[in-house]
Amino acid sequence: MGRANTAAAGPEPAERHHGNRHGRSEQARQAVLEAADDLLVEKGFTGVTIEGIAARAGVAKQTVYRWWKTKTDVLLDAFLQDAAKALNPPDHGDLGPDLRAHLRQLALFLTRSDAGAVFKALIGYAQHDPAFAAALRAGYLDEQRRRDLLPLERAVERGQLPAGLDMAAEIDQLVGPVYHRVLMTAEPVDQAFTDRLVEVFLHRADVADAGEIGSR
Amino acid sequence: MGRANTAAAGPEPAERHHGNRHGRSEQARQAVLEAADDLLVEKGFTGVTIEGIAARAGVAKQTVYRWWKTKTDVLLDAFLQDAAKALNPPDHGDLGPDLRAHLRQLALFLTRSDAGAVFKALIGYAQHDPAFAAALRAGYLDEQRRRDLLPLERAVERGQLPAGLDMAAEIDQLVGPVYHRVLMTAEPVDQAFTDRLVEVFLHRADVADAGEIGSR
Amino acid sequence: MGRANTAAAGPEPAERHHGNRHGRSEQARQAVLEAADDLLVEKGFTGVTIEGIAARAGVAKQTVYRWWKTKTDVLLDAFLQDAAKALNPPDHGDLGPDLRAHLRQLALFLTRSDAGAVFKALIGYAQHDPAFAAALRAGYLDEQRRRDLLPLERAVERGQLPAGLDMAAEIDQLVGPVYHRVLMTAEPVDQAFTDRLVEVFLHRADVADAGEIGSR
Amino acid sequence: MGRANTAAAGPEPAERHHGNRHGRSEQARQAVLEAADDLLVEKGFTGVTIEGIAARAGVAKQTVYRWWKTKTDVLLDAFLQDAAKALNPPDHGDLGPDLRAHLRQLALFLTRSDAGAVFKALIGYAQHDPAFAAALRAGYLDEQRRRDLLPLERAVERGQLPAGLDMAAEIDQLVGPVYHRVLMTAEPVDQAFTDRLVEVFLHRADVADAGEIGSR
DNA sequence: CCCTAAACGAGACGGTACGTCTTGTCTTTTG
DNA sequence: CAAAAGACAAGACGTACCGTCTCGTTTAGGG
Incomplete structure (x- = not known):
């Protein structure tokens, strides 16, 4: 979906004018993307029209x-x-701080940023259009899920977590x-809430060290 | 929103025709609701028009x-x-079976039933319209949340769970x-997944009996 | 072509709301027709858009x-x-004055009036669209041809012209x-020109009285 | 209008240049003209698009x-x-046969030939665009009118017709x-019709010899 | 047993946006 | 430097729904 979004994802520097002779107007492309963003923030999803x-x-x-x-x-x-880079989890070399910061960042992104507003609108629309849902997953959610997993994977490498975890399920319990x-x-998602999710996870993981969870 | 939905909740048999003389046509009302449902299932949310x-x-x-x-x-x-009654958690007199059955029921409702399809569409639209989101919460989600809490409350009454839990947060970790x-x-939500959520919760709650979780 | 043009031809006073309940808006109809006329005169045929x-x-x-x-x-x-009534030939009881007045009126209509401008545009378009050409003939030209013939027919009744004329061919030589x-x-069509056409016709018809034309 | 139509009228013999370099491509020019003609015949005037x-x-x-x-x-x-040469009236040395042949040729051109179809389309469009009407007259109609007059002029030279005729008016009565x-x-224009027009004219002209018409 | 007033079917109306099409201009590359 | 390719701004096309409205019909009390 979106024939042109390779341009959004990658650089492709000197690759232009194949059958065509001068390719598309980057100026027009930017103007369109900004206009769409602005309209969504100003008038909501319904107020965005081509x-x-x-x-x-x-x-x-x-055009x-x-x-x-x-x-x-x-x-x-x-x-x-404009939002792809926003949600990289930090690396403090310690699982607890990494997760706390990441969940907090996620909550802020979803509830406070313009990009988060766009994101919520797209998630909403994805419920109405399976093809778009697939595109959204392919273009963003899958990658984001990979980023969500990073703190856990690093903890496994450090020996802070046991190998053999069902990482996907664990992450669902944190971000879900x-x-x-x-x-x-529509309840507030404050720091107390996200910190507590991490605390529960860490507590459970500690117990796992003693052997119970890894065995599932 | 929806001036007429009291009629959906209750029977109110002999309450009609005040200024009016014979009130609305129940036949028309049913035909409209069924048509809307059918159209959503057949053509998706976008394909539903007044x-x-x-x-x-x-x-x-x-009309x-x-x-x-x-x-x-x-x-x-x-x-x-047609979906209000669908998600009442059973009462086996034991927390574990209650939660396992309830989460399983929820997963089936969301992924398999026609009403679940309508529900997902409404949740999607709610992301675009705060007023409708409020109506959806008032009309369904709040009540459903109350039903979700029932197994926990009954467990507390039974002494199976300690008093003083942040029930809302606990439920979020189960249904979230x-x-x-x-x-x-769009990953499958099979019984293994829901059962595991319950297992983790019960394990944590057992530890709480020893005093840790209640102290937060 | 044009489901509504009966209204243009006839009165049909109290005939409304059959299958429909309150019928079309006469106000809207008039506004549309006037707008079309105005646009044609102001901006030409190409400048008229729906x-x-x-x-x-x-x-x-x-609408x-x-x-x-x-x-x-x-x-x-x-x-x-607004033009159907414009071209009724007068009846002076004498063929010469009738024809002179009628041709003069036709020339003025075509070269001076707004309706004439519309008519020329329609004739032009009819060259591009045979179906429309047929509609134009059915809606106007056939009737106009009947009106063109009236002076000749009256002259025949009066005995001023011999019976047995090929009226269509005669009229072609006058209006053609x-x-x-x-x-x-785009040469001027002044009174001298139209009068001369009539003179030639009358001269020929006089000779015809002596037997030549009727014998063809 | 039409910057390039000298090329249509004149020879420019050994002036060619493959695809590009200096000067225009005669190949492209021909392809365009043929494409336009074909499209008009196949899909009508509206179906012709640049x-x-x-x-x-x-x-x-x-291009x-x-x-x-x-x-x-x-x-x-x-x-x-492809149509400029089509309508030269023949010269039999006698007015009657000349006119009969010429009118018949005109009728056939207009009703039977592809070029006639194009011509009718252009006449139609000329009703919508005065500038184009002028171009059409300058490029074709004026010249054609000169050709239409030839039989009469030759007859005057031969003494078959009196000098002092209003030739333009006479021709209008023949071709009009x-x-x-x-x-x-849309009535048929068969030979009987065109021959009759000539007959009437000749009859009138004969009488004119006796003095009546020239005196107007 | 009408009388009355609502709810109803039908559908025209002024609008907005859709997605497509053609116009005429422009920019770039190729031969 | 003309021609091929095709992107671009502009704007009309004809369609689909929107939400409002005005009709004339149906229907079930209350006088």
Whole structure:
């Protein structure tokens, strides 16, 4: 989805004009992505229309349709461009601080940032469109899941956690409750909440050292 | 939102025709709700339109607008009607079996039933419309959260769990991971997954008996 | 072509709401027809667009599309409404004055009036669209031809012309040269020109009295 | 209008240059003109598009725009190229046969030939665009009118017709009815019709010899 | 047993946005 | 330096729904 999002992901420096002679206008591309972002923040998901994006970007409608299939493709492209780097978990060399910082960062991203607003809108739309859901996962969620796992993997390497954990399941128990509050209950996701999730996990992992959890 | 959804919750038999003389047509109401449900399952959320609902229900557009403000109001009404009773946790008199059955039921509801499909669509739309999100919470999620808490409360009454738990947080750690898989990762939510969530919780709670968790 | 043009031809006073309940808006209909006329005069045939008609008429595009298939249908309807009565030949009881007045009136209509401008545009478009050409003939030209014939028929009744004339061919020789100048050469079509056409015809007809023309 | 149509009229013999380098590509020019002609015959005037012409000619759009301003310019150029010679009246040394042959030829050209179809399309468009109408007259109609006059002029030289005739008006009475049937009534223009026009004219001219018509 | 007032079906209306199409301009590369 | 390729701004096309409205019909009390 989004024929052009390779440009968002990679560099491809001197690769242009194949059959074509001068390729697309980077200026138009940027204007469209910014317009889409702005409109979402200002008027909400419903207020984003391709017509509105084109008008705000000073671009012809056809130029939007040439490179993106739907408004959600534009939003995804915009989101990937300015939010991909946002959620790298830090590396303090210690599992506890790493997880606490990462969950806190995730909560702030989801509840406070513009990119988080776009993200929530896209998650919402993904519930209505399986093809887009797949694109969202391929373009962002899978990679984010890999980033979520990093603290655990580093802890395993350090010997802080036992090998043989079902990492995916463990991560679900850490980030799942955060998403649950954000997407469903609208309760605040404060530091006390995220810290407590980490505490429970660490406590359980300590016990695992003694042999119980790894054996499941 | 949804002026008419009291009718969905209760029977109110002999309460009708005040200023009016014969009240609304129950036949039309049912036809609309069924049409909305059918359309959602057949053509997805985007394929549901008030125009389409009216046509499929054999009803005038105005009749829909007379009783519901938006298509999501119709869908919510339909959902409340045929899914309200679905998720009552059983009472085996034992916490473990209660939780295992309840989480399993929740997972099946979300991933297998038609009502679950409607529910996911509504959750998705709620990300785009805060007012609707509030209505969805008021109409369903709050009540469901109360049902989710029942097994824990009964366990406390039985002395199986200590008093003083932060129940909301505990429940988030049980249902959060399930919603996370359903709404975000599209990984299967099989019985092994839900059972494991319960196991972890019970293990933690056992330790709490010895005093650690309650002290937070 | 144009489902509504019966209204242009006849009165049909108390005939409304059959399958429908309150029928179409006469106000909208008039606004559309006037807008189309105005646009043609102001900006030419190419400058007439359905979008422009709707905007100028203060009407939704769909309202235009509901009742007319194309912009030329609108223009034809408009033309039929305000020009049908324009070209009735007078009846002086004498063939010469009748024909002179009628041809003069035709020339003025074609070269001076707004309706004539619309008519020329429609004739032009008819060259590009045989179906529309047929509609134009059915809606106007056939009837106009009947009116053109009236002076000759009255003259035959009066005995001023012999019976047995090929009336269609005679009329072609009177009006043909006028249309030729208007549509092709752009030479002025002044009274001298039209009067001369009549003179030639009358001269020929006089001789015909002596037997020559009727014998063809 | 039509910057390039000298090329249609004149020879420019040994001036060729493969694809590029200096000067325009005669190959591209021919391809464009043929494509325009073909499209008009296949899909009608509306179906002719600069975009379509370029595609069908295997030529870039810009190449069309470089040499012609509008699609009607292309069609006019194409028409002038392959139809200019078509309507030269013959010279039998006798007015009657000359006129009969010429009118018959005109009728056939208009109703039967591909070039006639293009011509009718251009006449139609000329009703919508005065500038193009002028170009069409300058490029074709004026010259054709001169050809139409030839039989009469030769007859005057031969003494078969009196000098002092209003030749333009006379010709209008001969060709006007033909165009009238072709452009407006869609009645057949068979030989009986054209022969009769000539007969009437000759009859009138004979009488004119006796003095009446010349005196007007 | 009408009388009355609502709810109803039907559907026209003014609108907004859709996604497509063509126009005429432009920029770049190739031969 | 013309021609091929094709991106671009502009704007009309015809369609689908939106939410509002006005009709005329249906229906079930209350007078």
